[in-house]
Amino acid sequence: MPSNQQIVLDNRPEGDAVASNFKLVTSETPALAENQVLVKHHYMSLDPYMRGRMNDSKSYAASQALGEVMIGGTVGEVVETRHPKFAVGDQVVGMGGWQQYSVVDAAQPGALRKVDTTHVPLSYYLGAVGMPGVTAWYGLVKIINPKAGETVVISAATGAVGSAFGALAKARGCRTVGIAGGPEKCKYAVDELGFDACIDYKLHKDMYSLAKALKEHCPDGIDGYFENVGGMILDAILLRMNAFGRIAVCGMIAGYNGAPLPLTNPALILVNRLKVEGFIVSEHMEVWPEALTELGSLVATGKLRPRETVAEGLAAAPEAFLGLLKGKNFGKQLVKL
Amino acid sequence: MPSNQQIVLDNRPEGDAVASNFKLVTSETPALAENQVLVKHHYMSLDPYMRGRMNDSKSYAASQALGEVMIGGTVGEVVETRHPKFAVGDQVVGMGGWQQYSVVDAAQPGALRKVDTTHVPLSYYLGAVGMPGVTAWYGLVKIINPKAGETVVISAATGAVGSAFGALAKARGCRTVGIAGGPEKCKYAVDELGFDACIDYKLHKDMYSLAKALKEHCPDGIDGYFENVGGMILDAILLRMNAFGRIAVCGMIAGYNGAPLPLTNPALILVNRLKVEGFIVSEHMEVWPEALTELGSLVATGKLRPRETVAEGLAAAPEAFLGLLKGKNFGKQLVKL
Incomplete structure (x- = not known):
């Protein structure tokens, strides 16, 4: 004992x-x-x-x-x-x-x-081969469900969920764009995680500035977004979503401390006929075997490091x-x- | 000529x-x-x-x-x-x-x-047997997709869409609650349109007051909401949505004039694992025949007046x-x- x-x-x-x-x-x-x-x-x-x-x-x-x-x-x-x-x-x-x-x-x-x-x-x-990886898998595969050639974006791109998301999205032929804080994380997202681009949100003081950067790196608009953060980043994303875009809401970390975290323009959900869906991966245990198999394979083949x-x-x-x-x-x- | x-x-x-x-x-x-x-x-x-x-x-x-x-x-x-x-x-x-x-x-x-x-x-x-009726049908059947016994709510309940929604939801065995402006409209919703209850939003000056009224009339929470309005009403609804609730976003009339119309607490989408989906009925012509058949039948049998x-x-x-x-x-x- x-x-x-x-x-x-x-x-x-x-x-x-x-x-x-x-x-x-x-x-x-x-x-x-x-x-x-x-x-x-x-x-x-x-x-x-x-x-x-x-x-x-x-x-x-x-x-x-x-x-x-x-x-x-x-x-x-x-x-x-x-x-x-x-x-x-x-x-x-x-x-x-x-x-x-x-x-x-x-x-x-x-x-x-x-x-x-x-x-x-x-x-x-x-x-990568656990809860965070399956979280990325569920949001990408079951909610965003992208077609090859579509553009998907994730915030907190270099975290455990973001890393897996990048590899999973690239494996599906998506243009994959990350959002992260600081030049070091952004360089790592592109050089080692395989993101096509990564935007440093710390360089942008408001949603319009960030939306401009998104326009540059997502020239065909955004079809799918994986939400880890909320707040200004989500406001900016909504300005760039394509019609029939899908947003998987996994986290709103900026709101956990009780500060109100409003969404500036929810009417864009209607204007662009978006689907916004919150989920918790532990409520979807049925997908874990399939997801873990793919994630393990991406790790074993060096595609997810x-x-x-x-x-x-x-x-x-x-x-x-x-x-x-x-x-x-x-x-x-x-x-x- | x-x-x-x-x-x-x-x-x-x-x-x-x-x-x-x-x-x-x-x-x-x-x-x-x-x-x-x-x-x-x-x-x-x-x-x-x-x-x-x-x-x-x-x-x-x-x-x-x-x-x-x-x-x-x-x-x-x-x-x-x-x-x-x-x-x-x-x-x-x-x-x-x-x-x-x-x-x-x-x-x-x-x-x-x-x-x-x-x-x-x-x-x-x-x-009722045209675009507004099909709009109600699509939001209810294709997005909210309620089970018998679930509670569904619609704003602008006595309008063309709301009237049809009430009859369609009652036909599916739902507790059906309307939101409308003024006692006359609320009485009409209950007496003639078959709503189980109707809340006069003009009696409520903020989201908390309206949420309290929703709690009273939706004792088991809200499983589906059909959004015609936006603003304070949507804020109040979000406080009462059950886990895995569905929100069909059809209109945000309060925002059309350009005034910003923020959503106070979007994190509730995550907390309650909601699905929020915008739609425009003219993009779903494939459902019109089925929807119009049901709506015509409800009118012909006096269930939708x-x-x-x-x-x-x-x-x-x-x-x-x-x-x-x-x-x-x-x-x-x-x-x-």
């Missing part, structure tokens, strides 16, 4: 999330009941959706309870087992949360999944998470345990 | 449309070429979409050209014909525009359609149109010629 460091939600943010919303505690891992498995986490995932869970208000799903371990995806290995299908040493992906160990009821469908690290590094199962930002040790998680919300990470944000 | 009074667009509105944007002119109807038909209009239709056409800016479709006859749906009878399938006396529906007569190339598919007035009054082919507001004479059209934009009409706005 190893000792287990954990990070719990201590209190809810008022406005911006801060490090003191979290508290590091230590507990003992309990003895296993039948069908339970003890997993030692090697990496945990930090994702923007976690910010929504910190609020008490209605969001994606139930709020994160105060005093409980922060929710989150993890990869690791089985170190004790009372389930016949899991052996010590198995590499597994699950939702272990912000802690060093988790006790998992392995009989519960989907709670724990064994993964093969022959061609795909373990940590990628939290990113995602970058990772790795914080060291559980105690570093809160600062890394706050940095993620401000766009300080580069690619998938992980914590190595 | 009868003399033909016409109303042309003389100049474009700056802000609100005004009567002096229009000009009444008189011309001669030309001699017919082969396959042409001369139609004497009995009724012409006034519809909110016409306001968008008066602008120079990008809207639904091409702008209305200055100096040309205002576009619009018409019903009437054939008074001269050089097309073998149309005889003098045939009752027809078409897009004759704001004038007493139109010359139609009857060989052009869809340009002119003969109608049967045995069970459906001629004027209804401009409303739309009201009409009829202005007398072509010269009355501009004021009647401006009144329509301000919600002064009651039911379908027509001009009798």
